[in-house]
Amino acid sequence: MYASRMSNLPPYLFARIDEMKAKQQQKGVDIIDLGVGDPDLPTPPHIVASLCEAAKNPENHHYPSYSGMPAYRAAVADWYKNRFGVSLDPGKEVVALMGSKDGIAHIAEAFVNPGDYVLAPSPGYPVYRTGTLFAEGIVHEMPLTRENAFVPVLDDIPKKVIKSAKLMFINYPNNPTAAVAPGGFYREVVDFATEHNIVVVSDNAYSEIAYDGYRAPSFLETKGAMEVGIEMHSLSKTYNMTGWRIGMAVGNADILAGLGRVKTNVDSGVFNAVQQAAITALSGSQDCVRNACTIYQERRDVLIAGLRDLGFDVPSPEATFYIWLPVQDCMAFSAKLLNEAGIVATPGIGFGSSGEGYVRFAITRPVVRIQEAIERMRRLDL
Numbered sequence: 242m243y244a245s246r247m248s249n250l251p252p253y254l255f256a257r258i259d260e261m262k263a264k265q266q267q268k269g270v271d272i273i274d275l276g277v278g279d280p281d282l283p284t285p286p287h288i289v290a291s292l293c294e295a296a297k298n299p300e301n302h303h304y305p306s307y308s309g310m311p312a313y314r315a316a317v318a319d320w321y322k323n324r325f326g327v328s329l330d331p332g333k334e335v336v337a338l339m340g341s342k343d344g345i346a347h348i349a350e351a352f353v354n355p356g357d358y359v360l361a362p363s364p365g366y367p368v369y370r371t372g373t374l375f376a377e378g379i380v381h382e383m384p385l386t387r388e389n390a391f392v393p394v395l396d397d398i399p400k401k402v403i404k405s406a407k408l409m410f411i412n413y414p415n416n417p418t419a420a421v422a423p424g425g426f427y428r429e430v431v432d433f434a435t436e437h438n439i440v441v442v443s444d445n446a447y448s449e450i451a452y453d454g455y456r457a458p459s460f461l462e463t464k465g466a467m468e469v470g471i472e473m474h475s476l477s478k479t480y481n482m483t484g485w486r487i488g489m490a491v492g493n494a495d496i497l498a499g500l501g502r503v504k505t506n507v508d509s510g511v512f513n514a515v516q517q518a519a520i521t522a523l524s525g526s527q528d529c530v531r532n533a534c535t536i537y538q539e540r541r542d543v544l545i546a547g548l549r550d551l552g553f554d555v556p557s558p559e560a561t562f563y564i565w566l567p568v569q570d571c572m573a574f575s576a577k578l579l580n581e582a583g584i585v586a587t588p589g590i591g592f593g594s595s596g597e598g599y600v601r602f603a604i605t606r607p608v609v610r611i612q613e614a615i616e617r618m619r620r621l622d623l
């Protein structure tokens with residue numbers, strides 16, 4: 242009944258974990274879910290109030306413009322200028338997205354012919370792969386390993402792959418490894434993409450979730466980046482707005498025009514009232530973002546200290562709300578955590594073959610629950 246491309250899609254791991262989790266819940270187990278990367282904190286009230294106000298205005302009830310309200314695109318450009326020092330023309334260099342997943346899932350349709358290569362990090366956000374498969378491209382996994390600071394080694398990519406590579410996804414601060422981009426990496430990527438004529442898509446969803454004074458850069462800060470690439474960003478993680486579905490693609494105007502043409506044919510834009518609330522989020526006080534990071538930082542410290550006390554050798558991340566824990570066998574480890582301790586952690590293999598040997602914890606639960614998880618793990622033979 243289904244098209245053959247459907248059988249190429251990997252089983253969506255999170256759906257399977259949900260099933261396993263439901264089974265435990267039916268047995269009455271009190272589950273501590275450190276699996277899915279969805280903030281537990283609410284959207285800040287001033288942003289919610291802005292949506293409520295905008296929803297009452299009948300002018301906002303019509304089809305939105307495809308590329309986003311001019312005021313939203315201007316707010317995005319201002320935010321990029323203030324935050325990264327990157328200048329963007331809101332008319333041509335900013336496109337509204339229904340969350341960055343929207344842009345990531347559709348970009349390959351605009352640039353990839355059947356059989357072309359797409360370079361994607363492994364482990365990585367699963368949508369780089371699925372977007373490529375829908376465009377009938379071939380994914381070349383760039384392994385992210387601890388020895389290489391979870392950064393792809395561009396020299397390791399085979400010549401034949403480079404020749405027919407059209408797109409390259411990069412993602413720092415990184416999901417799932419929680420690594421940040423080392424100085425010089427973006428320079429290397431821009432030079433590589435310029436030489437080989439590859440479109441770079443930087444996924445910067447976690448730039449604002451950072452600790453100990455770390456400030457994540459934008460890929461577009463690098464000289465020459467605007468000529469070869471775009472950046473996907475989102476309000477989801479920054480303002481606890483995962484359910485709202487709003488983000489942005491910014492950067493090279495021609496690349497964005499390609500993405501925009503695909504989107505014009507498959508969706509009809511983001512609800513104007515949501516865009517209005519997003520303007521409030523981007524242009525208002527950023528105290529809410531700092532407060533969220535303070536909360537995550539305490540959770541990170543508690544989880545890292547607990548895991549180290551249990552004997553794990555795990556680095557403390559400077560950014561994202563993930564902990565990437567080295568283990569022997571990721572499926573066996575996460576099954577044991579779930580079935581014997583009621584703790585959900587994501588097996589690394591779900592993010593690509595190079596994710597084997599790790600599980601990912603999302604610190605999207607209160608400190609007391611993280612402490613409880615550590616206590617439960619102490620009772621297991623790990």
Ligand SMILES: *Cc1c(COP(=O)(O)O)cnc(C)c1O
Nearest residue numbers: 340341342366416446475477488
């Ligand atoms: C959460 C996430 C996204 C997408 O989030 P949206 O809600 O679609 O904006 C994109 N990339 C990575 C790496 C993510 O973790």
